[in-house]
Structures are given as structure tokens and as C-alpha cells.
Amino acid sequence: MHNKTATEIHKHFIDGTLSAQAICKHFIKRCKEVEPSINALILLLEERAMKQAKMLDEKKARGEEVGLLAGVPVIIKDNMHIKGEKTTCASKMLENYTAPFDATVTRLIEEEDGIIIGKSNLDEFAMGSSTEYSYFKNTNNPWNTECSPGGSSGGSAAAVAGLMAPLSLGSDTGGSIRQPAAFCGVAGFKPTYGRVSRHGLVAFASSLDQIGPFAQSVEDIALMMNVIGKYCERDSTSINEEEDYTKHLGDSLKGKVIGIPQHLIEYTSDEGKEHFVKGIEKLKSLGATIDNSISLAFSEYSIAIYYILATAEASTNLARYDGIRYGHRSNKATNLAEVYKLSRTEGFGKEVKRRILLGTYVLSSGYQDAYFKQAQKVRTLCIKEYKEAFKKCDFIALPPTINSAFKRGENIDPIEMYRQDLFTISANLAGLPAISIPTGLTKDQLPMGIQLQAWQKEDANLLNCAHQLEKSLQFSDLYRIPNIEVKRG
Ligand code: GLN
Numbered sequence: 001m002h003n004k005t006a007t008e009i010h011k012h013f014i015d016g017t018l019s020a021q022a023i024c025k026h027f028i029k030r031c032k033e034v035e036p037s038i039n040a041l042i043l044l045l046e047e048r049a050m051k052q053a054k055m056l057d058e059k060k061a062r063g064e065e066v067g068l069l070a071g072v073p074v075i076i077k078d079n080m081h082i083k084g085e086k087t088t089c090a091s092k093m094l095e096n097y098t099a100p101f102d103a104t105v106t107r108l109i110e111e112e113d114g115i116i117i118g119k120s121n122l123d124e125f126a127m128g129s130s131t132e133y134s135y136f137k138n139t140n141n142p143w144n145t146e147c148s149p150g151g152s153s154g155g156s157a158a159a160v161a162g163l164m165a166p167l168s169l170g171s172d173t174g175g176s177i178r179q180p181a182a183f184c185g186v187a188g189f190k191p192t193y194g195r196v197s198r199h200g201l202v203a204f205a206s207s208l209d210q211i212g213p214f215a216q217s218v219e220d221i222a223l224m225m226n227v228i229g230k231y232c233e234r235d236s237t238s239i240n241e242e243e244d245y246t247k248h249l250g251d252s253l254k255g256k257v258i259g260i261p262q263h264l265i266e267y268t269s270d271e272g273k274e275h276f277v278k279g280i281e282k283l284k285s286l287g288a289t290i291d292n293s294i295s296l297a298f299s300e301y302s303i304a305i306y307y308i309l310a311t312a313e314a315s316t317n318l319a320r321y322d323g324i325r326y327g328h329r330s331n332k333a334t335n336l337a338e339v340y341k342l343s344r345t346e347g348f349g350k351e352v353k354r355r356i357l358l359g360t361y362v363l364s365s366g367y368q369d370a371y372f373k374q375a376q377k378v379r380t381l382c383i384k385e386y387k388e389a390f391k392k393c394d395f396i397a398l399p400p401t402i403n404s405a406f407k408r409g410e411n412i413d414p415i416e417m418y419r420q421d422l423f424t425i426s427a428n429l430a431g432l433p434a435i436s437i438p439t440g441l442t443k444d445q446l447p448m449g450i451q452l453q454a455w456q457k458e459d460a461n462l463l464n465c466a467h468q469l470e471k472s473l474q475f476s477d478l479y480r481i482p483n484i485e486v487k488r489g
Contacts, residue, residue: 001026003480006072006166006220013060013071020060020071024053024115027073031118031164039139040149040159042078042088043119049073052115059113068227069114075159075168078119079126080211081200082106089202090134091124093327093347103200104232105169105211112227117165120155124349125318126171126204128152129179129420130411133351138408141184142482143446147405150180150420153214157184160214161482167215167224171201173208174306175400175424178436178451181214182400185438185447185479187470188214189221189463192456193431194239196225197232205313208306208428216476218437218467222246225459239457248464254287256465258452259294259393267422268399271448275439276399279450282472283397283465294389294396298382302425303418305382308362308375309429315359321347354414383430390455395465398423400436400451404444423451433459435466438475447479 001009001023012018028046035041053071060066076082079089081099083106088094102110109116123133131139131154139154141147142162149158153170157180160168170177172190181188189212196211203209213224225245232238258280265276284290321327323343330342348356362371389396402422411417427434434453442448450469454462470476 002030002163004166005217006069006215007223009166010070010072018071020053020056020115021050023071024049024073024117027117027165034162034164037140037145038142038158038162038164039137040120040155040162040164041075041118042090042121042136042155043086045085045116045118049115049117056113056115067112067114068223069109069112072114072167073117073165074109074114075118075120075156075165076106076116077122077153077156077170079122079171079202080105080169082116082119085119087202088136089125090122090136091347091349091352092135093321095135095328097327101200104197104234105228106200108228108230114227120153120159120168122155123152124352125202126152126173126176127314127351127355129175129417130408131155132408133349135349140408141405143185144405146407147446148183148408148411150183150405152176154180156214157181157186157188160184160186160216167213167220169211169213171209171211172428173204173310174428175421177212177214178400178424178434179420181436182438182449183405183447185475185482186214186216187218187221187435187437187466188212189225189435190427190433191225191229191459192239192433194237195229195459197235197238199232199234203317205310206317207313208310210428218435218463218470219249221435222249222463225463229459243460245460245463248460249467251464252287253283253465253468256288256395257291257393258283258288259291259389259396261294261296261299261396261398262292264296264299264398264423267402269403271442272399272401272403275448276397276450279439279469279473280397282469286468286472291393294393296385296389296426298378298385299426301378302382302429303422305375305378305429306421306425307358307418308371309379311355311359312363312372313359315356315363318352318356323347351414379429382426386426386430386432386455394454395462396453398451398453400424400449404442404446404448427453431456433462435462437466437470437473439473440475441479
């Protein structure tokens, strides 16, 4: 059963060949079997999920209408709220924090009868590219358990690759959905900024954060987007326009123009280039034409801009974890100043501290004009450049990553880790939809992918382009089950 896509599982539930309880029981068992070798989860919601499955079976038995995700198990990243359950952000700071309300995505999934079975591991507060900055555990890549699944949504990507659930949610501030999707051989989609509500997502860098799905197929991604890609009055940046994300699935790519910023491609590995070219050849065979003259010169500065803006926003967003309003409180403090100081020293990990320091620095008087304001200006130029580029093409193709999954423990230099996001950050800076889908395996049997981007609000067209390409690449048909060791008992 765990080989099936969300769309297939939903059909089985509807036609009565599988009950929600049978599906849920199976996936919980599957999670328990593979979790010791993958470490994807922070929380397994067995009791809660089984109760919901029972209620759903009863609802169906009464003849009531059921939702778009009825019967489908879902795993969400542990930086999104489920009322009454823990939201840890993989941080000691929030180790004992219980969510007082549902995130909008949680509410929407449950309104459509999806069943949330667990919460997945991440880099602390979603800062990182390997999931190694989690306070709790390292997640392993299901294709090779010595490798990182990428990050920061590494748990959600590994969970789908390890067939622990057909759908999961991650958050992408600078690449945290697309990079782990590429490392784990699954599809990962970052929607247009504002498409998915951030209400109930713990903020990292609010002008860049965006929730999006992981799945084995683009069709499943579109299904999940029809559930979560809705206007929300509790998020002031939410786009107030109806969208059917499946409406273009099936359109031809004939006449579509794919832009390639050639000057960026050289930054990926040789195997990365091979896989990129393979994807481009397939797009051509589907009738698309290629424009090699696209320039994204400012993308070369994207990492520098991002690590000023994202850390600045993080430094203000994380100020609330002071041991008083939120988070861990030190019991060693003897006065108020020490409560602040020691709670933060004990509660945050080293990468989070590094970012708070950097962000505070670039916002401090004297440096604000030199760094923060300057970075804002370059961000605007980056958006303008994309706008010009999309006058010449419908989609832009890039590698999702500079390399395939690296070994855990290998990428410890923070600057090297920051370079992971070279191809992904610019879409966050410009608020664009972008997707990574797998193209095949490297010589070392690790997945590689291709990334496609489109102009703001072109999500539905972009999903179709990825869907057509995915069908012609046949990755998920050929390599459906990663070679994971299942430790029982
Ligand atoms: N790897 C990037 C960072 O460390 C992106 C993180 C993200 O998208 N959440 O900030």
C-alpha cells in the first residue's frame, strides 16, 4: 500500500476497497518499521490519527460527502501547529511548547479529511541545509542512510522518499523544500509567496517563508495545493484569488519557451550538469523551445543578499524566545538579565545563535544602511531581472542543487552549507513558484533533479510543465522504492 500515490490511496478509500482505518494503520506500522533507519519523525501521532480515521470511516458510512484528501496520510514539518500537540521546531527552546491553535494548513488538510500521522524533523528553526542542526536527531537519506536528506525540511523529504506517507509539508525560505526533494528523489514545490497561509507556521524570515508539499508525483502536489493553496484572512500577505492547481495538468508544452541562465549552470557538479541536460532534452522532445540568452546576473549575489535579509528578519522574529514570553527558561538565573541571557544561551543551538548575531549586526545603527538597505535594493533588482526574463520565456530551468546528497558530517563549514542554496534562493527573493523533480540516479545511486521556476502566480502552469517532464522522465516508475533497510522489532 505504501507504494501508492496519494491520488491512488484516495481512490481506494472512495471506492471502498480500503478503509481509512486500514490505510492509517498500515502507514503507522510502516513509519514504525523504517523510522529506526531514517529518523524522519519528531512525533508520531498514532492515537490521534487512528481516532480521525475511525471518524472518517463513520462519516463515509453515513453517506456524507468526504473531502479531497479523504483517507490520505500526511506528515507535516514540526514548525507548523497542530492544536494541543507539540511544535518544537527541532529546538531545545521549544522542546515543551504546545501549540495553542491549528495552523491554517492543518485546518485545511483536516477539513478535506486528510489524516496527519506525524511531525517531521528539521534543522533548528528551519535554518540549515542538512537537517543536522536539529536538537533531537539526524535524519538519514533513505537512498543511502550515511547521507544527509538535505534540509531544512529533511524529515519531510525523507518521509515521502521512505514511503512513510504519500504526502508531506515542508517550508522553504531559501530552498528548504527543493534541495531536500532533490537529495531524496521526490517532487518538492515552493508555491508563489502568499499562496499558502503562513498562519501557524513558526516564522523564520517572514518575507521569504512559504509552505509547500513533497510527494512522489506532481499530480499529488497539485492535489495538496488545491487543499492548502487558499486565501487566509489571518495572513496579511495571503493572495486573495481562487486557483485550481490541477487545471493545466495535461496541457501540451508545444510552443512553451524554457529559459536557461547559462552563466549559472557551471556552478553545479558534472553529474548535476548531465542530469540538467537530460531534463532539457526531454523538455525539447515535448515540444518546448529553449532560450539560452536569459541572464540572471543578480542571482550570483543571491546568497549574500539572503544571508543579510533572512538573518535580519530572523533576529526580530526570534526575539520572542526570551524565557518569559516563550520558550525554555533557565533555572540557573538569579536576576532578570540572567533569565534572558541564560535561557537563550541554553535554548538555542549554534547555527541559530550565529544567525541572530548576524541579523542583529546588519540591523544595528551604522550598519543598517551599508548592509540591510543595500540588500533590499539588490533584492528589488533581482525581481526586476526576473520580470524581464519572463518576458522572453514561460519557465526558467536550473539545477536544484550544486551536488547530490553529501555524507552526514561532511558539510560542516557554515559557508559551504550556505552555498547549497545557490540555485534556490533567488525564487524566494522574488516570491516565485519553483519546483524540483527527480531526473534519475548518479553513479553512486543517489537521486539528482531539475528545478523549474515561473513568474508569480503561474503555479498551475508550472505544475503542468513539471508534470509533463516527470511523465517523460519516468523516475518514479523506475525507482519507486528506495533501497532502505527496514529494521524490525
Ligand atoms: N538553507 C537555507 C538556510 O539555511 C534555507 C533554509 C530554508 O529554506 N528554511 O537558511
